[in-house]
Amino acid sequence: MIGYLTRRLGQALLVVAGVVTLTFVIMRLVPGDPAVAYAGPKATPEQLAAASRQFGLDQPLHVQLWNYVRDLVTGDWGTSLRTRQPVREDLFTAFPASLELVGAALILAIVVGIPVGVLAARHKARLPDLGVRLGSMLAVSVPVFWLALTLQTVFASHLGWFPVAGEYDASLDTTSPLTLWTNITIVDALITGNWPIFTSTLDHLVLPALVVAAYPAGVIAQMTRAALIEESGQEHVRLERALGFGETTILTRFALRPALNPVLSLIALVFAYSLVNGFLVEAVFNWPGLGRYAFNAITSADTPGIAGVTLLVAVVYVLVNLVVDLLQGVIDPRVRTR
Amino acid sequence: MRWHKRLLTAGVVGAVAMTASACAGGQVRGASQPPSAPATQPGASASTSAAPAAVNDKAFVYAPNLDVVTDWDPATSYSNENIAMQNIYESLTRYNAASQKPEPRLATEWSSADGGKEWTFKLREGVKFHSGNPVTAEAAKKAIERTMKLKSGAAYIWDAVKKIEAPDGGTLKFTLKYATPLDLVASSGYASYIYDTSVVEKVKDGTTDAGSGPYTIDTWAKGKETELTLKAFDDYWGGWKPGQYKKVAFRVTPELTTAWQLLKNGEVNFVQRLNPQLFAQAGSTPGVQATRTPSFQNLMLLFNTESGPLKDVKVRQALQKVLDYDGLAAALEGAGVKGSGLVPQGLLGFTPGLEPKQDLKEAAELLAAADYGPDLNELKLSLTYAQGDADQQLMVTLLSSQLKKLNVTLQAKPMQWNAQWDLGKKKGQDIFVMYWFPDYADPYSWFVNVFRSADPVSFNLSYLKDEAIDKAIDALPQLTATDRAAAEQSYADLQKKIIEEKAAVAVPYVQTYQRALTAGVQGYVDNPAYPNVVSFYDLTLAG
Numbered sequence: 001m002i003g004y005l006t007r008r009l010g011q012a013l014l015v016v017a018g019v020v021t022l023t024f025v026i027m028r029l030v031p032g033d034p035a036v037a038y039a040g041p042k043a044t045p046e047q048l049a050a051a052s053r054q055f056g057l058d059q060p061l062h063v064q065l066w067n068y069v070r071d072l073v074t075g076d077w078g079t080s081l082r083t084r085q086p087v088r089e090d091l092f093t094a095f096p097a098s099l100e101l102v103g104a105a106l107i108l109a110i111v112v113g114i115p116v117g118v119l120a121a122r123h124k125a126r127l128p129d130l131g132v133r134l135g136s137m138l139a140v141s142v143p144v145f146w147l148a149l150t151l152q153t154v155f156a157s158h159l160g161w162f163p164v165a166g167e168y169d170a171s172l173d174t175t176s177p178l179t180l181w182t183n184i185t186i187v188d189a190l191i192t193g194n195w196p197i198f199t200s201t202l203d204h205l206v207l208p209a210l211v212v213a214a215y216p217a218g219v220i221a222q223m224t225r226a227a228l229i230e231e232s233g234q235e236h237v238r239l240e241r242a243l244g245f246g247e248t249t250i251l252t253r254f255a256l257r258p259a260l261n262p263v264l265s266l267i268a269l270v271f272a273y274s275l276v277n278g279f280l281v282e283a284v285f286n287w288p289g290l291g292r293y294a295f296n297a298i299t300s301a302d303t304p305g306i307a308g309v310t311l312l313v314a315v316v317y318v319l320v321n322l323v324v325d326l327l328q329g330v331i332d333p334r335v336r337t338r
Numbered sequence: 339m340r341w342h343k344r345l346l347t348a349g350v351v352g353a354v355a356m357t358a359s360a361c362a363g364g365q366v367r368g369a370s371q372p373p374s375a376p377a378t379q380p381g382a383s384a385s386t387s388a389a390p391a392a393v394n395d396k397a398f399v400y401a402p403n404l405d406v407v408t409d410w411d412p413a414t415s416y417s418n419e420n421i422a423m424q425n426i427y428e429s430l431t432r433y434n435a436a437s438q439k440p441e442p443r444l445a446t447e448w449s450s451a452d453g454g455k456e457w458t459f460k461l462r463e464g465v466k467f468h469s470g471n472p473v474t475a476e477a478a479k480k481a482i483e484r485t486m487k488l489k490s491g492a493a494y495i496w497d498a499v500k501k502i503e504a505p506d507g508g509t510l511k512f513t514l515k516y517a518t519p520l521d522l523v524a525s526s527g528y529a530s531y532i533y534d535t536s537v538v539e540k541v542k543d544g545t546t547d548a549g550s551g552p553y554t555i556d557t558w559a560k561g562k563e564t565e566l567t568l569k570a571f572d573d574y575w576g577g578w579k580p581g582q583y584k585k586v587a588f589r590v591t592p593e594l595t596t597a598w599q600l601l602k603n604g605e606v607n608f609v610q611r612l613n614p615q616l617f618a619q620a621g622s623t624p625g626v627q628a629t630r631t632p633s634f635q636n637l638m639l640l641f642n643t644e645s646g647p648l649k650d651v652k653v654r655q656a657l658q659k660v661l662d663y664d665g666l667a668a669a670l671e672g673a674g675v676k677g678s679g680l681v682p683q684g685l686l687g688f689t690p691g692l693e694p695k696q697d698l699k700e701a702a703e704l705l706a707a708a709d710y711g712p713d714l715n716e717l718k719l720s721l722t723y724a725q726g727d728a729d730q731q732l733m734v735t736l737l738s739s740q741l742k743k744l745n746v747t748l749q750a751k752p753m754q755w756n757a758q759w760d761l762g763k764k765k766g767q768d769i770f771v772m773y774w775f776p777d778y779a780d781p782y783s784w785f786v787n788v789f790r791s792a793d794p795v796s797f798n799l800s801y802l803k804d805e806a807i808d809k810a811i812d813a814l815p816q817l818t819a820t821d822r823a824a825a826e827q828s829y830a831d832l833q834k835k836i837i838e839e840k841a842a843v844a845v846p847y848v849q850t851y852q853r854a855l856t857a858g859v860q861g862y863v864d865n866p867a868y869p870n871v872v873s874f875y876d877l878t879l880a881g
Contacts, residue, residue, distance in 0.1 A: 032757030040416050041755055042777075042787075044494065045796065084408050085560065093561040149595065157599045164599045170564030170587065171397070173557065284593050288563045295592060296405060299726065301754045 008325050012318045019314040020072060024065050027303040033057070037081040037301045055079070077311070078304035082296060087308035090293060095312065096183035097167060098289035101282070102274045104186075104205050105212035110267065113217040114260075117224025122251055124229060132221060139218030144277060148211045148284040155207060162207050165286035168200040208285040212278045216270040223266050227259035234258075268324045272317045394879045397567070397585035398859070400872060401597045401606040406565045406588045407558065409491075410541045412531040412548065413484055416491030420527055421610075422566055422588065424871040426468075427531035427549035430459050430478070430510075430524035433779040433867040435684040440525040440779075444473060444532050444550065445510070454517030454819025459510045459524070465575045467534040468547060468554045475504035480535040492528035492777045498815070517816030519780060526778035527868045552576060552875040553586060564589050568874070581878035598854075601626060607856045610870050613728075614671030620854040631851045631864035632675055634682050635775035637730065638788070639721075639844040642768045644801035647710075647717055654841035656704035657769075659697040660740045666733055666846055673729055674847030679833040681781040682848045684866060686822065687829025688781075692837065694844065702744055710745065717746040722761060723771035725752040730771055733846050762799045770799040773849070779867040780818065781829060785811045789836055789843075800842040807835060 027034075035051035036043060043051070052058045055078075056067055071078065077087040113136075120132035156164040163169075167185055172178075176196045181188050186205070189198035231237065232255050240250045279291030286292075290309060297305030400421065407419040412427050431440035431448070445459040465473040479502045486496045498518040503511040512520055524530050533548040541547050544558035544566075553568040570584035578584070589606055591597040598616045600606040602623060612620060612628075620628040639661075641654045648654050663676045677683075679692035702711060710717040719741075723730045731752070738748040753761070762770045774797075776783035787796070790811045791803040810832055817825035836842050851864055861876045 030754075030757070032754055032760050034756065036756035036759060040491070041759075042492075042797075045794070047490065082408065083405065083560065090561065152596070152599065157603065160603075164603055164605060165591065165596050166563045166589070170562075170567075170589070173559075173564070173567075284596055286563050286589070286591050286593075286596060288561055288590075292590075292592060293561065301756055 004329055005326065008322055008329075012322050015318050016311075016315060019311060020069060021065070023307045023310050024068050027307055028061060028064070030301075030303070032301065034081060034301070034303050037303070038084075055081075072311075077308050080297070080302055080305040080308075082300045082302040082305060087304050090305065091290070091308055091312055092183065094288065094290045094293040097185070097287060098275060098278060098282070098291065100167075100184045100186055100201075101205070101208055101212060101287055101289060102271060102278055103184075104209040105274060105278070106216060106267065106271055108209055108213040109216035109220055109270075112213070113220030114224050114263070116217075117221040118228060118251055118256065120221065120225040121228035121232070122248060129225075132225065136218035136221040139214040140222075142214060144211055144214070145280045145284065147214060148208070148281045151207050151211060152284060163204050165284075166204055167286075167288055168197050168204055172196050172200055204285075208278075208281050208287055211281045212274055215277060216267070216274055219266060219270060220263060223263050224259065227262050228255055231255040231259040265324045265328065268320045272313075272320045275316060276313060394581050394583055395585075396583065396879060397587045398583040398608070398872075398874055398877060399587045399589055399606040400608045400610070401589050401591040401600060402610055402870070403590075403592050403594070403597070405561070405590055407544060407560070410544050410547070411488075412481075412533045412538065412541075413488045413493065413529065414490040416528050418870075420868065421870050421872065422568065423531065423549075424527070424551075424868055425553045425568060425586070425874050426547050426551045426555065427533060428551045429526065429530040429532060430461075431521050433522070433525040433865070435779070435865050435867055438684060438686060438779075440521045443525075444478070445524070448521055450520070450819055454519070454816050455514045457512040457514070457520040459512075461508045461510060462575060463508060465550055466573050467537075467550045468571055469534050469537045471534050471536060473532065473550050474507045475510045476507070477534060478510050478532045479504045481531070481533045481538075484535055484538070485529055485531075492526065495523050495526050495529050495778060498523075517819045519815065519818040522778055522780045522818070525867070527871070528777055530778070550575075556585070562590075574875075576875065579878075583874050583877055583879065586874050601854055601856065604856055607859055608862075608872055609854045612852050612854055614673055614852070617672060617852040617854070625857050626854055627857050627859070628852070628854050629862065629864055630672060631853075631866060632683060633775070633849045633851050633869065634685060634779070634866045635773050635869070636677055636680070636682055636848040637674070637733065637771065637773055637846050638680075639846065640770040640772070640788070640800040641842055641844075642765065642770075642801060643840065643842050644803070645765060646768050647708075647719065648768050650708050651841050652704045652708045653710065653717070656701040656708075656744075658694060658837075658841055658844045659701040659704070660744065660746075661694070661733075661737050661844060661846060662696045662740060663694050663846065664696070666736055669732055669736065670729060670847060672850060672852060674849050677845050677848040679830075679837065680784050680843070680845060681829060681833065682866075685776070685779060685781045686818065687826055687833075689830040689833055692833055698740070698743075705744055705746070712743075712745045714745070717744075719746060719748050719768045720766075721748055721750045721769040721771060722753050722758045722767045723750065724758065724773075725754050729847075729849075734771070763795045765795065765801060772799070775869065782811075782814050782818070785814065785829075785832060789832075802836070802840060802842045804840065807832065807840075 035048050035055065035057055039047045039051040056064060075088065080087050080090055083090055116132050120129040123129050152164060156162050176194055178185065178188055178194050178197050179192050181191060186198060186201045189201060228251060232251065237250055237255055240254050279294060282289045282291030283295055294309045297309060402418065402421060404418050406422055408417045409415045409419060412423065415423055428444050430443060430445040432443045434441045444462055444465060446462050448457060448459040450457045461473065461475055461478065467473060482496060482502060485493050486499065498514045498516055499512055500515045501513040505511060532550065537546065538548040544555060547555050552571055552574045554571045556567040556569040558566050564587050566588040568586040570578060591600060594613055594616060597609045598612065601609050604625065617628060620626050641648045641657065643649065667674060667676050676693055679689045681687040681689065705711050706714060709715055721734065723734055734750045738750060741748050761767060774784055774788060788798060789802055790798060790808050792798045795801065810828060814825060814828060817828055853864060855862055858880045860878050860880050
């Protein structure tokens with residue numbers, strides 16, 4: 001087990017190192033002087049030279065790469081050329097909001113996706129199954145941007161059931177200020193018992209979470225259905241049928257648990273995917289997360305900001321993959337020797 | 339299958355731990371107030387006795403499309419935050435685009451002597467900074483001297499200043515190295531703020547400010563949707579009347595359609611920019627008012643006068659006549675209007691009669707004289723413009739299709755500004771497309787930066803080198819300071835020379851601001867000298 005663990009960790013580190021080098025190279029390959037992004041569009045030559053010096057852009061490329069890696073390792077992710085704040089601090093402000101949105105979306109996706117998958121498997125090749133397959137296909141393929149705008153126009157603007165945009169009603173900051181512990185608004189509101197902000201956040205979460213949940217809900221439903229159908233061909237299911245258990249009982253009580261293994265690995269991967277997929281949704285709903293930060297960084301040529309987001313997302317991907325690999329190793333000892 | 343639960347627990351614990359490690363924990367969002375503080379707690383001032391009877395307790399909500407604050411220092415601030423800073427800080431004067439003159443603000447009157455090389459400003463009496471300290475000549479002197487010393491952002495506006503003196507508490511005297519219209523400089527949108535130098539070192543974290551304006555910082559939460567809120571400074575020298583907004587919030591909204599929905603719902607009061615389709619809707623939506631104002635920002639096609647095919651003045655003149663200016667203005671649907679010359683309306687030196695006109699026949703003749711045309715040689719031109727700017731894209735598309743008829747192929751390349759500028763400094767294109775706007779309301783900015791020769795290249799991206807033009811440009815500041823009529827004439831002559839004779843530039847359009855506000859707001863004036871700034875103090879809520 002220890003050998004497997006070190007091997008996997010080593011591979012993960014290699015991937016991160018690769019991403020770091022690649023981001024750095026791409027950052028420097030992009031034409032244009034990054035100092036301009038910091039010093040402003042009308043900077044004088046002196047101001048540009050000063051900015052270049054400040055960010056070490058006047059050094060040779062290999063020295064810059066070395067400095068970049070050294071700083072990263074010591075926890076310095078550079079200074080954003082746009083916000084002029086340390087990138088790490090910026091990310092720590094933006095990331096929790098994205099985590100909140102994607103977390104809510106995944107809970108929604110699991111709560112909807114798994115039962116729906118069971119339903120489809122139970123009525124295989126009949127109307128409910130066809131409906132679920134069609135619905136999940138739509139959920140997976142609909143462009144998030146379009147879905148976000150449509151839900152916003154219909155349910156927020158026309159019907160007025162939900163707020164148009166935002167994380168929570170900002171006027172609550174003065175009437176019932178939120179004490180931050182995790183930086184995830186809804187979690188903080190819950191643990192400090194701040195009900196006005198909790199309910200307001202919940203209200204604001206519904207539409208964007210629905211949009212982000214569409215893709216994961218679709219794939220989870222499809223995967224659950226496929227895994228259950230495969231599982232119901234197993235010998236233990238025949239035995240259970242022979243013992244007189246009903247089809248629904250067999251599916252939910254005996255077949256579902258083993259069938260959930262692949263679904264769980266899928267959920268972990270979909271989580272990382274949704275983080276990036278949610279960028280556009282964040283833009284439409286003014287969600288103060290990573291997506292908005294990335295959008296601003298890209299449009300203002302803020303290379304340290306872009307690199308920071310890329311690296312963070314890469315690390316999340318690698319971490320999630322690592323967790324899945326390790327868990328599979330725990331469940332199925334055969335994996336460790338592969 | 340207990341590992342399912344373990345995975346879930348591990349996931350939740352991991353996520354919580356990851357973010358918890360980021361913050362010390364237990365801070366209050368917005369940070370400037372303790373949780374128990376009432377929302378209406380007065381800021382720096384203690385005297386609240388003169389609170390108006392029937393106040394407007396609504397917050398005015400501004401929806402900017404980018405983050406608001408990147409730099410809180412009034413000396414170096416040179417970005418979006420001007421929409422907040424202009425309401426927190428004040429300058430000696432403020433430009434009035436209608437009268438084309440600076441008006442009193444912290445200074446009540448001023449005069450110049452010695453051919454525009456000596457300026458004396460009388461300061462308003464009884465004005466206090468938000469810190470409680472009085473605004474004196476000594477304080478103003480210290481503020482400007484600090485800004486000059488930091489040499490960042492737009493600090494160059496004070497370059498002419500040799501010496502500042504404060505002979506008494508209410509008089510500020512400037513001695514200049516060369517003549518300059520200092521009353522205009524003092525009205526600049528950036529770097530002209532008078533601030534309290536005794537507290538300015540503490541403004542970085544956005545919990546406090548060093549200004550004297552009508553509003554002061556309430557909360558600042560970087561990266562949040564409602565990034566910044568301001569509250570009224572009760573001791574403001576102008577006083578407060580019922581109906582004025584005493585609270586302001588900035589709600590960052592990158593998507594235009596989202597901003598529009600929020601405005602229609604009455605959740606925000608002001609949207610800084612709408613596209614033509616939404617602006618047309620705004621005009622006919624109940625509860626919404628729409629305004630359109632020409633800006634001080636125009637688009638320029640700078641022709642490479644030094645090398646390549648455009649070295650020939652006939653080819654440049656032909657290009658000026660190819661573009662369908664009226665068609666472009668119509669296609670822009672109000673986002674831009676045809677200008678006259680280089681100086682936008684509302685600034686000294688605006689010269690009517692210089693409106694460009696399309697003339698394809700003459701363009702073809704001019705090209706033929708240079709051996710280009712449908713039956714002659716093919717002309718290939720490279721052009722660079724701003725990536726992601728739909729208006730510039732439209733202009734380039736129109737230009738390119740017109741040129742094709744004349745056997746001219748346009749290789750247009752959209753680029754990010756830093757890359758485009760880098761290439762321009764290396765003289766790497768035939769046509770450089772860019773916007774220009776002045777930092778203070780003086781057209782000198784176009785001439786000294788864009789058309790005066792400079793080596794190495796900075797913004798003189800037409801690479802024009804003409805001694806007579808340089809000499810005339812250098813004389814402009816003194817003329818503006820001493821003889822406005824002569825300055826006006828000189829600006830007119832220069833524009834004719836640069837546009838008609840040298841054909842160094844074409845001006846496709848002047849940008850127009852298309853704003854939308856909720857209907858109940860009264861008193862909004864869009865001042866192009868302060869782009870995107872709303873003077874919240876001037877607004878009242880009707881009814």
